[in-house]
Structure formats: C-alpha cells, structure tokens
Amino acid sequence: MLDTFRKRTNNIAFTILILLIVAVMAMFGIDMSDKNGGGGGAAAFVNGEAITQAEFQQEMQARLQQYQQILGAQYDERLIMQMHIPQNTLRQLIQYKLLAQEASHMGIIVPDEELASHIRSLPYFQVDGKFDASLYNRLPNKGFEERRQRERLQVMRLQDYLQKRIRLAPSEAQRNYRLSESKAELKFAAINLSQIGKNASPTAAEIATVLGGDESKLREYYTAHTAEFTKPGRAHLYQIRVGLPFQASDAKKKEALAKIEGIKSRATTKNFSDLAKESSDDEYAKKGGDRGWVTEGTLGQSFETAIDSLAAGQVSGIVETSAGYFVLYVAEKEAREVTSFEDAKKKIATELAKEQKQESLQKERLSAWNAVLEKGNGLETQLSANGIKIETTGEFSLGQGYLPKIGDSEAILDAVFKLTKINQVVPKLIPHAGKYYYVKLAKLTRPKEGSPAKWTEAENSVTAGVQNDLLTKWIGDLQNRASIKETMQFDDGPAQL
Structure with a gap:
C-alpha cells in the first residue's frame, strides 16, 4: 500500500480512461447516412459480438474531422497512418464493447424511461434547447442508436459502481497526509559506472586468455552482434509514385492502377528520370525520382522485396x-558484406577482454565507495575527484511519489524515508535507470497535525489512487480473458490492446 501512497495523488486517470472511451461513441453526433445501423461486415468480434464496419467507419470519420480541425492546412493522411489512428480507434471500440458486456453480465440495466430521457437530452436531437422528435425520427435505424446509447449509460454506471466499492481506512489516509506534508531536500550524484574504466585497454595476455578459452562465448557474441560484422547492402534508387488517399475507394484504386500501368509500360532506364518528373506525385519528382542511396533494412517490406x-x-x-503504387529503378547496387567468424575472432576476444577488465574495475570502485558509505561518511570528495557532479533536488514532498531530477525510484524513496538527520547519507549506492545514486539528506520538515478537512482531502487522494490501480488492472484482466478477433487488417498489423 505504501507504493500507492507515494505514487497516486489524484483520481483522474481511470475516470479519463473510461470517459474517453465513452466520448468516442458520442463524438460529432450521429451519422444520419448509416442506413443499416451496422452493416458492411464486422471490423472485430468481442466475445462473439460484432463491432461493425459501419461503427468503425463512423468513429474514424469523427476522429479525422477532429484532426482536420486541429491541424488545419497541416493535416496529412500519411501522418494519420504514422500515428496509428485506425488501429487505436478499433482498440477503443473493443475496450468500450468489453465494458458494456461486463456491465450487462453484472446486471447493470438502464430502464427504458431513463434511456428516453437521456436521448431527449442529447444536443444533436434538440432545437433551441428542446427535444425535436423529427430529428430523432430521421434516424434510419433507431434501434441501433438506442442500443448504443443504452450501452453508453451502462458503462458510465459501471464506472460509478466500481469506484464507490473501493474505500480506504482513515488511518491510511492520515498516513498519506503525513507523507504529503513532509518536505525534504537532497544532495545527490548520479554515477554512471559505465564511464569508469571505459578507456582501459586489455593486455595481450588478457586477450589471449579469452581467445584460448570457451569458443562458445565468442560465437555467442558474434551471433548477438551480427550488425557489427555486416555491412548492409545498398542501392541507388529512383522511384515513380501514383499515390492513394487513406481508405481510397475501389474506383480510385482502379484509376491509380491504370495510371501506374501506363507509366510502367513506358518506363526504361534511359527515360526513367524524365518520366518521374512528368508523372510522379511525390517529393522526389523534382529530382527525377532520385532518392539517392538507400540502405538495406530501412524501407518497407514491399520495397525491400522488389529491390532484392x-x-x-x-x-x-x-x-x-x-501509400500508393510505385515503379522502381535501381541505378547502382552494392551487395551486403559479412565478416566471417574466423576473421572476427581476434576483434571479439579483444572486446570481451576489455568488457571483463572494465567490469572488474567498476566492481572494485563500487565496493570501495559503499564501504565508505557504510561507515556513515559522505562521498563528495571522491566523486568530485572523478568528475562526478553533486546536485540538489530542491525541496519536495515525500508523498509525491517521485524525486526531482532523479525520477520514480521506489528503492531510493524507501532509503530516504529512513533518514532522520541532516547530512545523513543513504548507506549504499542505489541503482536506478542505468546509474548508481549517492544520496544525502540536506533538509527535512515534518508536518503539524492536520485538520478534519485535510484528512478528508488526503483520504480522497489515496482512495482515488487505489481505485486507479485496481480498476486499470481489472480492465487488463478483462481483456486477457476475452475472446477478441479482428477482421480488419492494417499495414502494420492489428490494433494493439
């Protein structure tokens, strides 16, 4: 529970998660042109229940409109693909469906009277602030919309039900208050041990020992560092593109394919550059389609296959x-070059011997510095002599869950909580985020007893943090138990839950 006290100080995270999912379902109102309320096949199945292509397309349209409003002239459909907007839209629809199903399984119902009142309150069915039945009757499938809105209310009621069931004892809230009101300031140093011994060179004898030792370790290094012993192939590439917009219609695809087929029928090595200037619609057209030298492994799979x-x-x-249809021209090509294991053995042995020597020096230094700390002495002199900077955090609350300039380290926080005297040091260097931290207490202020209002505030803060932890885990478990099948395919795979 101490982790929760330290890390959670507000109650918005889980609320935002569910409300964002719910908000997606109401964004930009209703698409009046949806004639079947869920046709066009299924985008995904959640425990056997379909999320229709129509639902997905409607939510995608809403999101694209939102991004167009935000980005204005900078809106670019390629950016939408890079941001995985289609995948994320389907992911949120799946999460929403799971929550609605769970609400039904738990017996959470929405009476018809409540549903009717909710629909009458929706702004896109109102004129001058009053419900207009004619707007509602224009819906081609009112049953589909009523189901959507009923699910939305179920999910919101589920959230409220779960949050109300999670409460904490007053003693835990009081403890959190004391932590949040305790102020401290630390002196610290972030020690990068990898810098110690980095210039150490192994002796010929040390290299020979590694070279004559276990060959499997040499081979293991060789296999793990394939790129180090491989010079990738590359090609001087020219291209002509006929682009396609996001979710292009069949007619657009047919038109683009016909155009690229015409270009392909005319393309030769001699006229390719002129043809690119004339016909390509990408940024390389002005340069005659010249992309310069491209390295193996840096392009999409379809390009890699074609160039190979x-x-x-x-x-x-x-x-x-x-992104569209392409014709490629390889003007020059260099094959991949691989250094054999036998030719690489000496270099590998040298590198391993250097690593062993550096690791030994680091262990010696770490042991020596920890011995000083165990005696209660500081390390400022030794660290400064090694060019390691001593910094201060500035004053902060012990209950905020992270250390200024250091970050979120449970181990360092635990050690700091045990310090009681000014200039007292943590009795060992603590690893965190790839470094070792030297920590000394520079200032400490304890709180006075809080008022009832303070206790209530603390209780609400801690309760919200616990709610966030447990409910987020619950949603994850719900997804893991569910049967989810996606039928929509994206260029870089299915949506990630």
Missing part, C-alpha cells in the same frame, strides 16, 4: 503499398 529482386540497371514491376 533487381540487379543494377533494372526497372521493377508495379509495387503496391498503403
């Missing part, structure tokens, strides 16, 4: 990607 199949001086067939 081409020799220098060849033009590709039509390459299809989510």
